[in-house]
Amino acid sequence: MDASVIVVGAGPAGLMLAGELRLAGVDVLVLDRLAERTGESRGIGFTIRTMELFDQRGLLPRFGDIETSAAGHFGGLPLDLTVLGAAHGAARTVPQSRTEAVLESWARELGADIRRGQEVTGLYEDAEGVSVSVAGAEQAVRARYVVGCDGGRSTVRRIAGFDFPGTPATTELYLADVRGVDLEPKMTADPSAGGLVMVAHLPDGITRIIAAERGTPPVGRTGPPEFSEVADVFKRLTETDISAAEPVWVSAFTDAARQVTTYRRGRVLLAGDAAHVHLPAGGQGMNTSIQDSVNLGWKLAAVVRGTAPVALLDTYHEERHPVGRRLLANTRAQSLLILGGEDVAPVREVLTELLDHTEVAHHLAGRVSGLDIRYDVGGGRHPLLGARLPRQALDRGGRRTTSTELLRTGRGLLLDLDDNAKLRRRADGWRDRVDIVTATPLGVPDDSPLTTTAAALIRPDGHVAWAAPGSHHDLPTALERWFGPAR
Template sequence: MDASVIVVGAGPAGLMLAGELRLAGADVLVLERLERPTGESRGIGFTVRTTELFDQRGLLPRFGELDTSTAGHFGGLPLDLTVLGAAHGAARTVPQSRTEAVLESWARQLGAEIRRGQEVTGLSQDAEGVNVTVAGAERALRARYVVGTDGGRSAVRRLVGFDFPGTPATTELYLADIRGVDLPPKMTADPTAGGLVMVAHLPDGITRVIAAERGTPPARRTAPPHFQEVADVFKRLTDTDISTAEPVWVSAFTDAARQVTRYRRDRVLLAGDAAHVHLPAGGQGMNTSVQDSANLGWKLAAVVRGTAPPALLDTYHQERHPVGRRLLANTMAQSLLILGGDDVAPVRDILTELLDHPEVAHHLAGRVSGTDIRYDTGGGRHPLLGVRLPHHALDHGARRTSTTQLLRTGRGLLLDLADNPRLRHRAAPWSDRVDIVTAALADPPEHAPLATTAGALVRPDGHVAWAAPGAHHDLPTALERWFGPAR
């Protein structure tokens, strides 16, 4: 074997996965078609859930000072993210190039091998592993598992024959990052305006503009559009001339929505845009891709290290495919609100009224932020089961720590909040994979779920797999399900 896992694609999903695999002790080789990073801004910023994940791994300081916000939107309708009560806001202006640089540095620091200029042209798998053919190489590479994180035009998806149903593109949207122009931030999706216009300020004096004329079918492109095309559409929609600006990056995208039917075919798995494509409303695509990798990494590492059976990988599809399906549903709904004409105006009006109700505002904020995700971890009545462990300060002996800091190692966590020796004794046979920590809530909240929790088993991705009181299964059953047989 050249590696236990070969990851194809060095975008955010692939680099996050490489870091997660190395953190869990699995060796990984990343193959990237491009000779060097593009440096393009692409996906901008982090949703609340992705910010939490990066904090969970201690990565936030590497991004420098973040411009965070508690403002979001659903199809252009404003949302107040403070209703989520999250420890972090959304990070607004981090370009994807910076995200990739931070994740690559982290993955390499942990020991991941990343090879650029490696175009995968063939894949074949057998009962023991996967052969990967690289253009120009003298021999095929071999790994126990391969993960395709190579984007919306995934070669891995095509070579293995994953089904990729969905709806074709109906509209083309133009994007340009430009310098030398003074435009106020705005978002216009008014039916009378003839289309969509967005303007946002990015770091280093760059302004991002997005423009789409309603009813304009997508072109068959083999290269990005010329900046003049973007400027012409922007002029028709706003009567503002930006043609004299300096284009830094120009691209076009569509509202196509597709998702593979299975995220795993034997020893080959897909994550990120290789598994799902959609209108990039609110930057959810890149963020969901990073979250795919956070779910898969620790599971795949446990399987290749032999501490968990291959069946654990089935939970990746079971948990993340519904998330991708809901992602497509909410971005398609936003596409109708943003790109629809006069016939969609009544829907906008009703949604605007509904957002005055706290339950509706909380629901939609959770959808676009990724904080509403709840996995089926075995059933029970405890409100924390299946959700991500919330951030809270803890007293661990004489030391102050937090739930977030305890997850930095990438290991499982048994959090004993009632100083229960029996609980710790029952978890002891899994102590090679699970940290057993006795702590007390610092300044315990009155009504938060942690205030009434005696103990919680937390997976490496931060989701609660067992909690007391209220879980249907006993602790050893949950430990074996998620971390494999006891020593």
């Protein structure tokens, strides 16, 4: 084997997965067809959930000063994210190029082998592994598993024969990053207008423009549009001439929505846009892709190391496919609100009224932020089961720490909040995979589930797999399910 895992694609999903695998001690080879990073930035921010995950791995300081905001939207209708009570806000102005640079640096520091200018042309799976053919190479490279993180036009998905059903594109949208314009940030998606207009300020004096005329059918393009096309559409929609601006990057995208029927076929798995494509409403695409990789990384590492059975990989599909399905549902709904005409005006009016109700606002804010994700980890009545443990200050024998800091190793975590020696002994057989920590929560609100929690088993991705009291399974059963048999 040339590596235990080959990751195809060095975008955010592939680089995050490479880092997660290396954090777990698994050797990984990343292949990307481009000779160097493009510098393009389709995504320009992080959802609250992605902020939590980057904090969990200690990555946030690497991004420098991050501008956060509590303002979100659903189909152009404003959302106040403070209703979620989250520790982080959403990051608004981090270009994807910066995200890729940070993640690549982190993955390389951990020992990931990242090779550019390597275009994958074929896959062959056998009982022992997968052979990957690369253009111009005389010999294939081999690994035990291959993960396609190679985007919406995924070569891995096509060659491996994944089904990719969904709805075709109906509208083309233009995107341009430009310099030399003085425009106020805005988002206009009113049905009475001629289409969608979005303006956002990015670092380094760059302004992002997204524009789409309602009812414009997609064009079968083989390359990016000319900037003049974008300027013409922008002028027709706003009566503002931006043709003299300096284009930094121009692209076009559509509202197509597709998702593979399974995230795994034998030794080949998919993550990110290779598994799901949709209208990038609210920047959810890149963020969901990163979260796919955080869910998959520790599971694939455990299977490769032999500490957990192959069946653990099935939980990747079981947990992330529903997330992707709900993502397509909410972005398709937003697409109708953003790109629809007068026929959707009544829907926008009713939804605007509903958003005045806290429960509705909380529900939609949870959808677009990623904070509503909860996995089925087994029966029980504890309110934290399957959810991600919120950042919690802890006193660990006189030393202050947080639950987030305790997860930076990428290992499992058993939090003993009741100083229960018997409980800790029951987990002894998993100490090579799970950190066992006795601590006291600090500053817990009266309405927090932690006030009545004696112990919690937390997976490397931060989700609670077992809690006491309240779980139907005992601790050893939960440990074996998620971390394999005891040593």
